[in-house]
Amino acid sequence: MYFLALATDFDGTLAHDGVVAAETLAALARLKASGRRLILVTGRELPELLQIFSEDRLFDRIVAENGALLFDPDTRHETLLSPPPPADFVARLREKGVGPIAVGRGVVATWEPHQNAVLEAVREAGLELQIVFNKGAIMILPPGVNKASGLHAALRDLELSAHNVAAVGDAENDHALLAASGCGAVVANAVAALRASADLCLSGDHGAGVAELAERLIAEDFGVAPRRNGIRLGTGRDGEAVFLAPYDGNVLIAGASGSGKSTLATALSERMAEQRFEFCVVDPEGDYVDLEHAVFVGTLACPPPAGEALKLLRDDSVNLVVNIQALHRHERRLLAATVLAQVARLRRRTGRPHFLLIDEAHEILPAAAPDHPPAAIGAEGGTVLVSAYPQAIEAGVLAGIAVVLVAGTDAAETLAGIARAMGREPPAGLPVPGVDEILYWKPASGGPVLCLTVPKPLQIHRRHRGKYAVGDVGAARSFYFRGPRKAMNRPAHNLYRFLDVAAEIDDATWEHHLRAGDYSAWFRHVIRDEDLAVEAARIEGDAALPPQESRRRIRKAVWRRYAAPAED
Structure with missing residues (x-):
């Protein structure tokens, strides 16, 4: 229901x-x-x-x-939701001949045509009150009470x-x-x-x-x-708006790394918050650690307490991000299965959270997980799966997808692969999405695939923040501190290791890479954080900065973005 x-x-x-x-x-x-x-x-x-x-x-x-x-x-318990009527105001109404007057626990009521006398009494008393009309009745209440x-x-x-x-x-x-x-x-x-x-x-x-x-x-x-009742997803090429409601079924957002699928998920969360739809995000890699309109459990180092997460889920005013990146893969699936089961029970009773967003869904709901049975998602709708590898999601989950959204330049090819993984024929005549467009497909509808223009989120989405902070980008993509004469070869396989090595090397090695623009290039092309790259480039271009100060500014820029303790 x-x-x-x-x-x-x-x-x-x-x-x-x-x-x-x-x-x-x-x-x-x-x-x-x-x-x-x-x-x-x-x-x-x-x-x-x-x-x-x-x-x-x-x-x-x-x-x-x-x-x-x-x-x-x-x-039979009563709860007063407003201040009681001021006695001197009621007396003033009677002095003006207003009647009959009914005085309740919070309301004062009378009938037309006494509205002018009521307005005079409010003005003379210097009170902030509102007047509500109801088929001849006049109700006077504190502001905001209705x-x-x-x-x-x-x-x-x-x-x-x-x-x-x-x-x-x-x-x-x-x-x-x-x-x-x-x-x-x-x-x-x-x-x-x-x-x-x-x-x-x-x-x-x-x-x-x-x-x-x-x-x-x-x-x-x-x-x-x-x-x-739905959130506005985007606009088709015909100018028609397309909406997404919890009862529209489960949703898959797919696309290659860097395609914009996470940006789309962030934009959707903003619209959910704007329209007071409650949401919960299961975040395996720390991508949503600074999502606005939400509270967070779990950090880069500490797993989320399951009890706290479930308690917050029951709160009717909380959007929740459950950050599970501190857990090993097997533990992530176990905790995610617990959260999914609790969400299903809560939804049946309260309808909340209206949307459940599972990032890296191929990891949480994998097609093959011999170490643990697959978690289940409810058929009631409102679950949004985000994945760069949708074909790796458990077949039963894919079969229950009602809406498919695909981002990226290879969106048509990706959507065709999803259709085959769902056991369906790929839709014919797939359009090619333009800039800021995604493909929108409802598999069971028999309708065409649409190109939707979707607005960008107001907040910045931090891509793979936790993974790049403490994970491993691989030997081929690590940053190597070698110095002007290549006298050393010290790799940094993530941002935190980068900061550690940067603090240990000599000034000549630090300055060599700084003036060559190596730091901003690594942030841009490997970490894929354009904002960090731009800030680093400004520091690299300031020849007046001594090595100690340029180190401090680079370190502060990284820490500000990647959930490390703040530094003055």
Whole structure:
């Protein structure tokens, strides 16, 4: 299931003249029996609601007073979500002849045509209050308190995300509720302005419309979802935007080393964060150690504590990067299998994290792993695999891929190889992607392969940061300190070793390679870090720098980028 809860307004939506039809209650009971949650969001005060509505225990949470009060029908516990109304403000309203006045735990309510007197009282009192209209009713609340804020409080209690909630209403004060949900619906009797902004207009009025939505959620689930539930992936050559939602299935991002697949993954994470989709990254090589909008467990030297990772996954406001590069390959697969299993369980219960990104997927989900059985990924979708060797991914995993994205100049050849590995005929007439374009293919759709233009990420992606810092680039690609007369031959097979040797050699050897531009060339062509190469080239070009200072600046540039301790 994608939609895990239904949030409904009471008056004019669930109820007609304060009464909820038996057929509507039966439809809600069927929805709840399907495993979903029910949330009632109303402008009424709680005692008044409970007096006229005896079926409150059907709901998992009730948000009353237009977002000011949260109520648990099971435990009968109340949580005030706003400051109480100022007594002197209420007294001022009465002095102005405003009435009737209802004073709740957080809301003050009256009726039209007293709006001008209410505005005068707010101005005279010097208070920061908001006024909300609801079919003739006037509600005065602290700023930021509305049905959306109340819904978010209920969802935190239930460990759900707003993306996985469908909401339904009928009046002006339901705008925020519908906008805060994954699908905003209106009953047939809704005011025109709310109908114009809704994702879904139901044919039934009042409770019949709510019952209609409940039955559609049972039958269609994400089929009722609007386009805004996805993140914008890119734009086709026809100008049409292409979106990616968790329920679109599992995704494969492929391409040769340096093709831009990791840059694409970083850009996608930015869009997930912008739209409050929660994500988790399994990072085998430290490529995402500085990813924005995320917290990290695990470092270059210390493996991530599994318990801490799982605890963070349950937090409804955390995007998580699990850095497993400190582990040996066998241990990486074991930990990744644990994370994948926990993610699957959490998703079934809460829908989160919406996206799971597995980098170097051929290593985590290999086609042949005699030392350990392959980890499994769920069929519910939202898992994004990133790999330079997609044919090396376990066949069952590849068979479940619904969306294939391929980057690089040899994208057409790569996609054809993926199709064969999936047991499919390669699509005919593969287009050649241009600069900043990727290939987009939905294997089961029977549709054509598209070229999409995808925006660059705002943040810089650090390619293979951990691997180049402490790994081994190989003898042929190591940096060799030889000096002006080739009197020595000291190799550096990674950046940390480079810094160690650089600190030990004599000034003549250091200056020889510095003035020859060898350091920036190695950073550019082997480490493939253009920013580091540019900074090193500036240092190399400054003839006034003594060897000690040029060493310090090169060392600081490397440390700043590659997760070493900061140095002044």
